[in-house]
Amino acid sequence: MAKTLKPKTNALRHLDAKKIPHNVYEYDAPDGFLDGVSVARATGMDINKVYKTLVTQGGSKEHYVCVIPVAKELDLKKAAKHFGEKKLEMIPAKEITAVTGYIKGGCSPIGMKKQFKTAIDCRADNLELIVVSAGKVGLQVELAVSDLLAVAGGELCDLIVE
Template sequence: MTPAINQLIRLGVHHKLHEYIHDPKAASYGTEAAEKLAVNAHRVFKTLVVDTGQNILAVAILPVNQQLNLKLVAKALNVKKVTMADPVMVNRCTGYVLGGISPVGQKRALTTIIDASANAQKSVYVSGGRRGLEIELTAYDLSRVTNGSFAVIT
């Protein structure tokens, strides 16, 4: 069990787990998950961490086939600008390694923005806290467990 799964169980959130064999040579963790699980890429969401400029981190959750728009994330966070966070800081704050960062069960609760496209999906897939493990849940439940808000960020 990962901290993400433990949190979902503790909160009684309905979810499904999907595992696959991770290929260390894969160019994109998210695309690999979509392909190996035979799920449309717009339903598989990646978790990116941004820095608001004062070493204050925030989480952006978006489809793996989209690119994060830093200006839109900054606007959603009500800050002037954001940059991608330092990987060492990301690991320290979330407790997860790159490619296995779950938006759920992080060490420190970070402000979370979920791309609004999640609302159009019956369910979405996010990392389960390690490479090769995805959690399927509704966008509503994802926002509830992360205290996340929705905005267009791609």
């Protein structure tokens, strides 16, 4: 009998090592990338609990991670204020792997190469469970918001464009 292997990524290894309960969901990404709204649809998840991971860089050259609802837009001014920077910019897509260890479309706030200051949009506080990338295109992970905050070293704050 063939064994079904659970996929392994840095994010999932991190959750397993810390014994954090989670569910993994796979989806097809035939072109190698899907936007977050399409991922929510592909997994049958409530779009309000699926969040995307965005990596920014401040004038100080420090990197910061912002986790926001997939259907929303990051307010760079709000994020800069939260992180104590005058200005933040999105890092270029070609730098994602070098900075985080993940690829575009598969960037997880969990298990990056380095622990960056992380902010999760405050709307997540209304959720019991949140869904983020599991560290690979085609893979999502669902876990308690409190567990994501703990494992990512995150703080809740208002991050989206109104």
